[in-house]
Amino acid sequence: QSVLTQPPSVSGAPGQRVSISCTGSSSNIGAGSDVHWYQQLPGTAPKLLIFANNDRPSGVPDRFSGSKSGTSASLAITGLQAEDEADYYCQSYDSSLGDWVFGGGTQLTVL
Amino acid sequence: EVQLVESGGGLVQPGGSLRLSCAASGFTFSNYAMHWVRQAPGKGLEYISTVSDNGGRTFYPSSVRGRFTISRDNSRSTLYLQMASLRPEDMAVYYCARGRGGATKRYFDCWGQGTLVTVSS
Numbered sequence: 001q002s003v004l005t006q007p008p009s010v011s012g013a014p015g016q017r018v019s020i021s022c023t024g025s026s027s028n029i030g031a032g033s034d035v036h037w038y039q040q041l042p043g044t045a046p047k048l049l050i051f052a053n054n055d056r057p058s059g060v061p062d063r064f065s066g067s068k069s070g071t072s073a074s075l076a077i078t079g080l081q082a083e084d085e086a087d088y089y090c091q092s093y094d095s096s097l098g099d100w101v102f103g104g105g106t107q108l109t110v111l
Numbered sequence: 112e113v114q115l116v117e118s119g120g121g122l123v124q125p126g127g128s129l130r131l132s133c134a135a136s137g138f139t140f141s142n143y144a145m146h147w148v149r150q151a152p153g154k155g156l157e158y159i160s161t162v163s164d165n166g167g168r169t170f171y172p173s174s175v176r177g178r179f180t181i182s183r184d185n186s187r188s189t190l191y192l193q194m195a196s197l198r199p200e201d202m203a204v205y206y207c208a209r210g211r212g213g214a215t216k217r218y219f220d221c222w223g224q225g226t227l228v229t230v231s232s
Contacts, residue, residue: 002155036218038156045206045222046148046156052216089156093215099172100146100217105155 003028004090004103011109012080020106022073022090028101030071033093037066037075040087040105049088050075077108085110113137113221115207120226127197127230133190133207133223140188141165144210146219147181147192149203157203160192161210175201194228202230 005023012018022035029035037050048057050066053073063079073092077084090103119131133145147160160181161170169181180193190207204227208219 031215033215034212034218038219045224046219047222048218048220051218051220052212057220091156091218093217095215097172098170100158100161102148102156102158 002104003094003097003101004092006088006090006103006106008104009107009109011111012077013111014080014082016080017076017078018080018108019077020075020088020090020108022075022092022103024071024073024092024094026071027096028071028092028094029068029073031095033095035066035068035073036091037064038089038091040089042086046089080110082110084108113209115209115221115223117205117207117223117226120205120228122229122231123197124232125197125199125230128193128195129197129228131192131194131205131207131226131228133192135188135190135209138209140183141185144217145181145183145190146208146210147179147190147205148208148219148222149201149205150225151200151203154203159205162190197228197230199230202228204228 038046039049040046053068054066094101114136116134162181178196182191204225206225207223209221
């Protein structure tokens with residue numbers, strides 16, 4: 001059971017907008033810890049997608065955006081493309097555990 | 112170009128030991144905290160250790176504390192993970208990752224390609 005909860009799967013048609021939620025608690029996201037997102041394409045290592053809640057590393061398209069409110073965060077992908085089909089993970093810091101923690105991951109399917 | 116290359120994975124019997132290495136290049140290794148993250152087959156990501164930039168501080172989650180030891184050699188730009196008393200549930204792809212930001216803001220901006228550890232008799 002992950003400390004951060006994500007839906008196991010989401011799907012959308014090309015060109016559509018999808019959102020992936022990441023629900024935490026008062027000891028992580030709600031305590032003010034930043035939320036970060038990673039994309040893992042099939043058979044590859046994770047790649048940083050969003051850091052510090054809503055910043056994008058250079059090279060990441062602005063179709064990807066992040067937001068955070070209360071004890072939750074979201075990753076939004078607009079103009080969905082076939083190449084976006086991947087697993088997505090949120091990550092934060094939990095002050096009760098004293099550890100960095102990941103969500104369980106969400107598999108995005110582009111229909 | 113920033114690059115992290117893991118090595119040392121393989122097949123080990125339950126109760127055995129293994130040492131993983133992660134060779135870094137393309138950045139000043141001694142300026143960054145480094146981490147190990149693992150991924151069991153078909154499962155999600157799990158953070159398993161951190162070492163500070165100078166090697167003076169280490170952190171582990173309860174799942175591996177007392178069995179795994181993270182260390183680094185800044186003169187060789189290399190990160191290590193010594194794993195002991197290995198269990199079948201330790202079987203995973205092990206990634207090294209570079210850390211950025213303070214504790215509550217920490218994220219992993221660069222990842223290696225991973226090395227597979229198989230624990231089986």
